[in-house]
Amino acid sequence: MSKRAMITGITGQDGSYLAELLLDEGYEVIGVVRRSSTVTFERIAHIQDRLTLVAGDLLDEVSLIQVLRDHRPDEVYNLAAQSFVQASWSQPVLTGETTALGVTRILDAVRIVDPEIRFYQASSSEMFGKVQAVPQNEDTPFYPRSPYGVAKLYGHWITVNYRESYDLHASSGILFNHESPRRGFEFVTRKVTHGVARIKLGLDVKLSLGNLDAQRDWGFAADYVRAMWLMVQQDAPGDFVVATGETHAVRELCEIAFAVVGLDYRDHVVIDERFLRPAEVDLLVGDPSKAEKVLGWSRDVGFHQLIEMMVESDMDQVSRLIG
Ligand code: NAP
Ligand code: G4F
Numbered sequence: 001m002s003k004r005a006m007i008t009g010i011t012g013q014d015g016s017y018l019a020e021l022l023l024d025e026g027y028e029v030i031g032v033v034r035r036s037s038t039v040t041f042e043r044i045a046h047i048q049d050r051l052t053l054v055a056g057d058l059l060d061e062v063s064l065i066q067v068l069r070d071h072r073p074d075e076v077y078n079l080a081a082q083s084f085v086q087a088s089w090s091q092p093v094l095t096g097e098t099t100a101l102g103v104t105r106i107l108d109a110v111r112i113v114d115p116e117i118r119f120y121q122a123s124s125s126e127m128f129g130k131v132q133a134v135p136q137n138e139d140t141p142f143y144p145r146s147p148y149g150v151a152k153l154y155g156h157w158i159t160v161n162y163r164e165s166y167d168l169h170a171s172s173g174i175l176f177n178h179e180s181p182r183r184g185f186e187f188v189t190r191k192v193t194h195g196v197a198r199i200k201l202g203l204d205v206k207l208s209l210g211n212l213d214a215q216r217d218w219g220f221a222a223d224y225v226r227a228m229w230l231m232v233q234q235d236a237p238g239d240f241v242v243a244t245g246e247t248h249a250v251r252e253l254c255e256i257a258f259a260v261v262g263l264d265y266r267d268h269v270v271i272d273e274r275f276l277r278p279a280e281v282d283l284l285v286g287d288p289s290k291a292e293k294v295l296g297w298s299r300d301v302g303f304h305q306l307i308e309m310m311v312e313s314d315m316d317q318v319s320r321l322i323g
Contacts, residue, residue: 006030006071008058008106009079010051013182014122016043018077018225023050025229030071032056032064032080043182058102064109068117075232077120078106081152084186085126088148089278096151103155107162107170118232119170121159124152125217125243125284127174135287138174138239145279156239163237171231176243176286179306180221181313188250189218189310192257197314199268200261201322207268210275212251217285219244220301220309230295240295243286248303256304260311 005022009015010031022029031044034057041048054071056063058080068076081099082088088095103121110117128136129145144150156172163170183190188209195207219242227242254265291297301309 002026002028003075004028004030004071004073005075005077006032006067006073007077007079008032008056009081009122010053011040011043012079012083013043013180013184013221014178014225015079016182017180017222018079018228019044019047019051021222021225021229023047028052030054030067030073032067058098058105061105061109064106065112068109068113072114073117075118075120076106076110077122077228077232078103079122081122082148084184085146085148086186086275086277088146088151092147095147096154099148099151100154104158107158107168111162111166111168115166115168118237119159119168120228120232121155121170121172122228123156123159123172123174123239124149125174125176125286126281127153127156128284129281131281131283134283135243135245135285137241137287138290145281146277149281160239169232169237171234171237172239173228173231174239174241174286175224175227176217176219176241176284178219178221178224179310181310182221183310189253189307192253193307193310194314194318196257196261196263196311197318200263200315201318203318203322205268206270208270208272208275209250209254210272210277211280212254212269212271213249213282214280215247215249215283215285217243217245217247218253218303218306219299220306223299223301227291227295227297230297234295238294240291241286241288242291242297243288244299244303245286245288246303247283247285253307256307257311260308261315
């Protein structure tokens with residue numbers, strides 16, 4: 001009999017790649033979607049007829065209990081969150097409600113409906129924030145630098161706590177930045193690759209950015225959702241860092257992305273203070289040794305290839321838009 005998985009955040013970047021992976025693995029996939037005034041299914045439109053979409057919200061525990069009761073999944077992947085760091089300063093309480101307390105709501109729903117359900121929590125390298133060691137691994141102390149990072153740290157620890165308190169098979173994946181052509185436009189990689197396409201095709205001249213010196217460990221989302229699934233397949237649950245082990249500055253991202261279409265970023269990028277953050281995370285670089293050793297995980301796509309793929313996809317998308 002095929003396994004059944006439930007994904008919160010299925011309409012997001014990672015949700016769409018994870019749904020594809022689970023369908024390929026023969027799972028029946030249930031996607032939890034929240035009510036909104038417009039439909040946000042673009043990322044899953046190509047597989048929508050193979051998914052069961054159900055209404056639920058991380059802000060509403062009863063809705064989560066109900067969808068678990070109705071569909072009885074074997075595995076739950078909690079990917080839903082207010083995931084944009086910059087927005088967490090202007091909406092700190094909403095971020096806490098969704099990204100922190102939302103994790104307790106779904107864990108509690110799992111515990112109440114069926115504690116045998118295996119659980120994955122989408123934790124983040126933002127929890128390392130003002131880094132206490134380089135590179136960061138599962139033993140590195142946390143020091144979050146944004147309301148989002150603080151909320152994710154709560155989500156991480158409540159997952160550990162429910163694992164220890166109730167013996168749940170609950171794992172926390174501490175994932176470093178991962179990107180793709182499906183990345184939201186507000187995140188810096190997509191903002192740059194989409195901006196490059198608009199400039200190359202004559203729609204814009206300038207691209208406004210914030211801190212060009214910030215460094216991130218950027219991987220490809222499709223590689224990272226494989227690590228999520230592998231964690232849930234282990235006999236014992238645990239915490240795993242998923243990263244490339246390489247770090248690049250935003251400036252280098254710009255250099256590469258503009259060069260893909262034969263442009264020089266220095267002719268187009270301008271600094272706009274609105275995109276600077278009240279507190280910055282300067283240097284994230286992860287050590288994925290545990291995931292490589294225990295899960296047998298490795299990545300297929302490198303940084304340069306990732307940025308090229310995103311620029312090419314945005315060139316196609318913007319070209320189609322302007323006809
Ligand atoms: P994303 O594209 O922003 O997707 C977020 C998803 O959460 C969307 O499907 C969104 O639904 C849903 N959501 C938001 N609030 C909700 C609520 N109250 N109830 C139910 N669903 C809600 O994020 P992503 O990049 O795929 O990331 C997936 C997860 O991994 C997030 O938890 C993120 O914080 C975490 N993470 C991401 C990265 C990364 O680099 N991408 C790294 C580490 C951790 P709508 O479509 O309705 O908005
Ligand atoms: O692309 P970002 O907005 O991603 P950030 O803040 O690292 O968060 C992402 O990765 C986390 C994992 O560490 C996830 F947990 C989280 O959900 C999200 O997916 O910004 C990356 C860096 C920052 O240092 C920022 O200051 O890029 C810098 N940056 C410079 N100019 C900019 C811009 N970021 C954005 N979004 N927009 C700019 O114009």
